[in-house]
Amino acid sequence: MSDRLCVEGGVKLTGVVKAQGAKNAALPVMAAALLLQEGALSIDRVPRLEDVTIMADLLRHLGASVEHVGGRMTVKVGGDLGRYETPDVLVRKMRASSLVLGPLLARRGRAILPLPGGCSIGSRPIDLHLKGLARMGANLEIRRGAVYATAPGRLRGSRIYLDFPSVGATENLLMAAACAKGETVLENAAREPEITNLAHALVAMGASIEGAGSGTIHIQGVDGLKGGSITVIPDRVEASTFLIAGALTGGEVTVTDVVPEHMEALLSKLEEAGASLMVRESSVTVRADGPLSGVTLKTLPYPGFPTDLQPQMMVLLCLAEGTGIIHETVFESRFLHVGELKRMGAKIELQGNTSIVTGTPILNGAEVRGTDLRACAALVLAGLTARGTTVISDVHHLWRGYEAFVEKIRQIGGLISVLDDDGKASFPVETPEAFANHQ
Numbered sequence: 001m002s003d004r005l006c007v008e009g010g011v012k013l014t015g016v017v018k019a020q021g022a023k024n025a026a027l028p029v030m031a032a033a034l035l036l037q038e039g040a041l042s043i044d045r046v047p048r049l050e051d052v053t054i055m056a057d058l059l060r061h062l063g064a065s066v067e068h069v070g071g072r073m074t075v076k077v078g079g080d081l082g083r084y085e086t087p088d089v090l091v092r093k094m095r096a097s098s099l100v101l102g103p104l105l106a107r108r109g110r111a112i113l114p115l116p117g118g119c120s121i122g123s124r125p126i127d128l129h130l131k132g133l134a135r136m137g138a139n140l141e142i143r144r145g146a147v148y149a150t151a152p153g154r155l156r157g158s159r160i161y162l163d164f165p166s167v168g169a170t171e172n173l174l175m176a177a178a179c180a181k182g183e184t185v186l187e188n189a190a191r192e193p194e195i196t197n198l199a200h201a202l203v204a205m206g207a208s209i210e211g212a213g214s215g216t217i218h219i220q221g222v223d224g225l226k227g228g229s230i231t232v233i234p235d236r237v238e239a240s241t242f243l244i245a246g247a248l249t250g251g252e253v254t255v256t257d258v259v260p261e262h263m264e265a266l267l268s269k270l271e272e273a274g275a276s277l278m279v280r281e282s283s284v285t286v287r288a289d290g291p292l293s294g295v296t297l298k299t300l301p302y303p304g305f306p307t308d309l310q311p312q313m314m315v316l317l318c319l320a321e322g323t324g325i326i327h328e329t330v331f332e333s334r335f336l337h338v339g340e341l342k343r344m345g346a347k348i349e350l351q352g353n354t355s356i357v358t359g360t361p362i363l364n365g366a367e368v369r370g371t372d373l374r375a376c377a378a379l380v381l382a383g384l385t386a387r388g389t390t391v392i393s394d395v396h397h398l399w400r401g402y403e404a405f406v407e408k409i410r411q412i413g414g415l416i417s418v419l420d421d422d423g424k425a426s427f428p429v430e431t432p433e434a435f436a437n438h439q
């Protein structure tokens with residue numbers, strides 16, 4: 001797929017979009033299939049995303065059969081449990097590859113995982129995953145940039161306190177503990193809804209888990225897991241991205257098939273900024289009639305404001321009246337979009353991990369570059385409100401996390417098109433003149 005998008009600003013987004021299944025829930029649930037001793041894991045509402053494809057390839061490499069038909073994925077793990085090494089090329093493409101470490105150790109007694117390394121939003125070590133596994137009796141050695149792990153005999157249950165409620169570490173340890181010998185207690189565990197979804201999947205496979213979704217999770221290890229089925233929860237980040245888009249374009253957007261409770265932090269910030277919300281059982285409508293106002297927010301582990309919405313919310317603050325302040329506390333360098341937004345006329349002052357955003361009535365279309373997944377989404381939102389045309393390069397990041405993103409934006413009236421290598425819009429656009437400069 002092409003790596004550039006062209007966006008024409010000025011349309012108030014209006015309409016209805018259906019949320020996809022959550023990337024961050026689907027990936028750990030897929031990894032959990034490696035714990036199967038018999039049967040198949042059937043996973044519904046699996047989004048069609050680059051990251052899902054990478055995880056499927058990784059599972060196949062490790063001996064699983066993976067079918068993805070419609071929204072349903074079926075994973076079976078055959079008799080060949082010999083493989084335990086994960087290829088560098090896949091692990092480097094996606095940090096969530098590290099989620100196979102816990103299941104491999106628990107089920108196959110050994111694993112080799114190249115260290116995932118840093119990425120543009122931060123250094124992202126996996127020390128908490130490793131510390132927890134060591135507490136469960138794993139021997140871990142880091143050689144030539146890879147973790148060599150063995151669990152002589154079997155992993156054993158333990159009391160593990162996480163220094164930070166890391167999502168990935170909680171997931172890895174939850175999966176490892178599900179098949180360890182005895183009881184594990186995870187303290188200061190992450191409380192994200194994706195953790196609860198993973199626990200439900202494991203319980204459906206025969207695991208014994210209590211307290212997922214709270215800071216303390218009790219897991220009684222069992223001898224082996226069998227087949228089961230689970231539905232992936234709605235993607236709160238994707239859904240929220242569309243709500244922010246509706247609010248900042250002064251339109252009216254409804255997102256369906258969501259769990260509004262999972263989006264509480266975002267919804268309350270949208271309201272505080274002056275947007276009107278209609279929250280129903282499984283859908284949310286946002287409307288913004290007048291100018292929005294700047295708000296202060298701090299990214300935090302769930303139920304705090306999600307770091308994965310920080311770039312998109314920053315765009316809203318760029319266009320709000322007054323000053324908005326964002327403290328990024330989860331990742332150490334998740335502000336690369338700031339420079340790109342400034343190219344569009346945004347007024348943002350960076351002070352360490354704080355951004356001070358002074359609202360301006362309009363942004364201007366520009367040539368900008370997507371630096372990571374959510375930065376790409378934010379630049380699309382900025383382009384949708386800007387005067388003139390915005391061309392965003394390096395949008396391959398977007399396909400990691402948003403299913404049918406271009407189609408969905410168009411469905412609610414956004415003027416957006418994929419550009420091919422010659423700069424031509426690769427499917428019909430409603431206002432050809434808007435894209436003339438790029439043909």
Ligand SMILES: CC(=O)N[C@H]1[C@@H](OP(=O)(O)OP(=O)(O)OC[C@H]2O[C@@H](n3ccc(=O)[nH]c3=O)[C@H](O)[C@@H]2O)O[C@H](CO)[C@@H](O)[C@@H]1O
Nearest residue numbers: 024096124125126127128129166167168169307308330331
């Ligand atoms: C696939 C997936 O679910 N990705 C999400 C997951 O990432 P991920 O699971 O990587 O996020 P973590 O919660 O683990 O990381 C949060 C912070 O803890 C640090 N840390 C983490 C583990 C560790 O062993 N040591 C350590 O220092 C990280 O560098 C980061 O600064 O949660 C993040 C925080 O909500 C989200 O932004 C990501 O979208």
Ligand SMILES: C=C(OP(=O)(O)O)C(=O)O
Nearest residue numbers: 095096121308373374401
């Ligand atoms: C940071 C994100 O994902 P990942 O952890 O997969 O890099 C994200 O979804 O915004």
